[in-house]
Amino acid sequence: MAALGVLCVAVFAAWWLHSFERVERRQPLPPAGEASYNPLYALRLALRADGVDATSRQRLDLAAHPPGPLDTVLLLGDANTLAPREVDALLAWVDGGGHLLVSTPRGRRVAAAPAAALLPRLGIELRAGGGCERLHLPGQDPHVEFCGGTRFIPRGVDPELAWGDFAAGFVFARLRRGDGVVDVLAAHDFLENGALDEAPHAALTRQLLDRNYGRGTIHLVYAASMPALWRLLLERGWMAWAPLLLALVAWLWMRLQRFGPVLPSPPQQRRSLLEHVQASGEHLRRYGHAALLHAAVRDAFLDRLRRRDPLAAALDGGARAEAIAARTGLAAADIEHALRAPRPRDGNDFRQRVARLIDMRRRL
Structure with missing residues (x-):
């Protein structure tokens, strides 16, 4: 009986070794530490590995971190949320030779940006709709970019470089201001973590940063400024508060006093x-x-x-x-x-x- 058990175990082991093969597989883990909240963390590491001085922070804070005349500032957030004094200081720095990269806000906006905001000051008018733009690199498969971006039209200014047309809208425009330039893009998602490892994204990023590349510090600001809470709720939270508002209106309508002929008072109880x-x-x-x-x-x-x-x-x-x-x-x-x-x-x-x-x- 014991010999039969040993024989069964040996047969099973031989079948297992013949049918299965030990392999190694790499399982990517979710980002941790700064990489979990800084979408430009990979870009900063790549720039530093290339010998470029790069810093990243959540706020622009020009008073604490004033950029130099040959520096580059990349604003990943909504540039229209900057305060007017910050817009004035930023444009004055660009006139002195700085390189500024901004993107149009994501999603459809309910209200137009104020005239004192950054994009209106640059003559940028947002457009709805538009598709993707093709990006061709030698030795790479066909690629598309800016599919979910907000296109724009430069008004009253002639771009030094542009990508797009006035009919469908532009996805990139380089605007000269004084001794510096401002690059406006329809989206910055190709610069974020998880997308920078693709060759077309790395090549496009290198071209955008080429003006002052290696000549000064690149400031990566991934949250330029937070808009007001009521604005966030109005523009991005309507899918939650609109049904609640309709339910409240229906509840109030159900309990609303009806207007019509005067009804007699209900008879009181008699105890005679x-x-x-x-x-x-x-x-x-x-x-x-x-x-x-x-x-x-x-x-x-x-x-x-x-x-x-x-x-x-x-x-x-x-x-x-x-x-x-x-x-x-x-x-x-x-x-x-x-x-x-x-x-x-x-x-x-x-x-x-x-x-x-x-x-x-x-x-x-």
Whole structure:
């Protein structure tokens, strides 16, 4: 039995070694550290490896980090969110020989940028739509760029270099200002981590940075300025707040007071004992129990008669009717008729007998 087990194990091991092969595979891990929040981290490392002085930061902060006349500043965020004083200082630095790279804002904007913003100051007018642009490199497969970018049109300025046309819009334009230049692109995504390792992206990046390459410091600003919270919610959060707003409007409409004719006030609850007694009597009469009501009125009359005239109350039949007639002044026949039970289902007879009993009781 043990020999059979050893044989099975040996057969399984031989089959396993024959059917499977040990291989190594590299599994890329998600970025960690600065690479997880700095989209220009790979570009900074590549520039430093090439001997170029490069720094990266989240804010432009010209007061703390003033660029030199031969430096390059790359703004990865929305350039239209810069403060007017920063725009003035940045353009003054460009006039002195600086090289500025900016991109148009991503996505469709609800409101136009103010006239004091950077792109309007440069004469850049945004355009909607547009497709991709082809990029050909020797020895490389056909490539396309700027597919999701926002194209633009330069107004009142003649670009030194341009990529695109006035019909479909431009994806790149180099604008001269004084001794420096400003490069405007429809997108900067080819400069970010994970895209820079492609040969077309690396070649395009090298061409864009060529003007002051190796002559000064390259400042990589990946968050030029954060727009106001209400603007972010209005432009990018509408898919969340618009349905909530519609739901709120529908809820308010459901609970809105309707306008129309004036309705009467709802009747208040009544607690009068007389009304309850009257309602009970109406209920008994409606369901054929009028004899009970007549008997109650007759008993009330006889109780008073016993108190006022015991002798007449002790009599019976016609003698009692005569005695009551002598005391009340009514006809004996009417008194005898009122003391008898009413005919069933005869409302008039019931009312006449009860009315006569009440009159007789009042006359005692």
